[in-house]
Amino acid sequence: MDLAGAYERCRVLHKQHGRTYYLATRLLPAWKRRHVHALYGFTRYADEIVDRTEDRKAERLTEWSERFVAGLRGEKVDDPLLPAVLHTIAVFDLDVDDFATFLRSMAMDLTITSYDTYHDLLEYMDGSAAVIGTMMLPILGSTDPAAAREPARQLGFAFQLTNFIRDIAEDLERGRVYLPREDLDRFGLTPDDLKPGNPKVKPLIAYEVSRAREHYRLAAPGIPLLEPASQACMRTAYLLYGGILAEVEANDHDVFTRRATVPNSRRAAVAVRSLLTRPGTPVAA
Secondary structure (H helix, E strand, O other), X not given: OOHHHHHHHHHHHHHHHOHHHHHHHOOXXXXXXXXXXXXXXXXXXXXXXXXXXXXXXXXXXXHHHHHHHHHHOOOOOOOOOHHHHHHHHHHHOOOHHHHHHHHHHHHHOOOOOEOOOHHHHHHHHHHHHHHHHHHHHHHHOEOOHHHHHHHHHHHHHHHHHHHHHHOHHHHHHOOOEOOOHHHHHHOOOOHHHOOOOOOOHHHHHHHHHHHHHHHHHHHHHHHHHEOHHHHHHXXXXXXXXXXXXXXXXXXXXXXXXXXXXXXXXXXXXXXXXHHHOOOOOOOOO
């Protein structure tokens, strides 16, 4: 596929599957958007192999990973989106180790269905989420990349944990429990107890929400360190993903009967406010 077509394929994937983040990217300068779409396309496509493919998941992930590595070596690849990813890596000289770390975490999803401790889960999220923050940082740009690096990683953790909280029911259908077993034990629960109508689940969800908010707090100082043209985008993403947690709380921590989403009216209002916020303004954690 030609390069423009590969970027368009990534954009379509982003628009279809990452509505909140896609809205935020609309606030970026046009020349940056397609590179963010490329990174999203890369991560989403790998996730689709792991989550949606019915058979040969490991083989397909390996085959796709090998095509990616071949592309890094300069070989031509026959793939609908990898040309855009490889071009983005080249343009910004992105660290290819981040991509290898991400693919290792995707491979973990093929065999690991639960985590004993939060430390164990963080090791998984280091590849599935934190490295996406460091991939993004050169594209967004920063006045102090060294200082912005850890907040970018923390934002990856925050977004991922927010997804885990929101998608507990969906993950259970796939045979996965991302909430650590030590947390379930703390509240006297087993994976079989994670179901609608069980009041004992609510304190667990409240606990995980508070943990996610701590990652958001640690991520907040990084946004004013970004290039001014990138701050509205990430401020919007930060506030809207954090708003999912508020929706979980508003629904009395019930993540089974209704998927927590931020209403469209609020999404638009947050985007407008972010555009009007002076660059360098601290983000309320």
